Amino acid sequence: MQPSSNLQSSLDALPSKAARIRALRAEGHRQADIARMLGLSDQHVSNVLRRSEKAGIVPERLGQGQQPSHLSQTDRGLEPNGLADQVLRIDVTADGMMVLPRDVLQALEIPQGGVLAAEVTDGQLTLAAPMAALRRIQRLAQKYRTPDESVVDGFLAERRAMWGEP
Numbered sequence: 001m002q003p004s005s006n007l008q009s010s011l012d013a014l015p016s017k018a019a020r021i022r023a024l025r026a027e028g029h030r031q032a033d034i035a036r037m038l039g040l041s042d043q044h045v046s047n048v049l050r051r052s053e054k055a056g057i058v059p060e061r062l063g064q065g066q067q068p069s070h071l072s073q074t075d076r077g078l079e080p081n082g083l084a085d086q087v088l089r090i091d092v093t094a095d096g097m098m099v100l101p102r103d104v105l106q107a108l109e110i111p112q113g114g115v116l117a118a119e120v121t122d123g124q125l126t127l128a129a130p131m132a133a134l135r136r137i138q139r140l141a142q143k144y145r146t147p148d149e150s151v152v153d154g155f156l157a158e159r160r161a162m163w164g165e166p
Contacts, residue, residue: 021048
């Protein structure tokens with residue numbers, strides 16, 4: 001059983017297999033049909049549906065207005081850091097999983113299967129996109145740099161001195 005071209009294009013706009021499974025279920029498709037349509041095992045579909053229900057993930061509805069996840073945040077109509085200064089409720093499942101809302105992942109430009117930097121300080125968990133973490137590290141290192149000094153030239157001079165080169 002292959003999905004219609006309209007349905008296929010809506011499914012292609014979703015960011016993951018799990019999102020596709022949840023969307024098809026929300027449209028009323030049976031588990032076995034979803035497995036056949038997506039070329040997945042029935043067990044895989046069952047696991048996604050069970051875990052999604054346990055985590056309280058609301059399935060996405062297929063249809064108009066869905067935009068492909070590969071678009072940049074500007075193309076999707078999101079302002080960079082559009083979620084700044086918001087407090088979000090993130091539920092933690094019994095096995096310790098957290099599900100971040102899609103708009104948070106999009107605003108941070110975290111791809112499917114991406115990685116976040118995490119820091120725990122005084123009982124507070126801070127998550128950062130990789131580029132934000134890099135910028136923070138660069139700001140911290142900036143105070144150790146003297147003006148008009150080339151870090152690369154300094155490094156090379158130290159190495160040459162260490163190796164006894166002029």
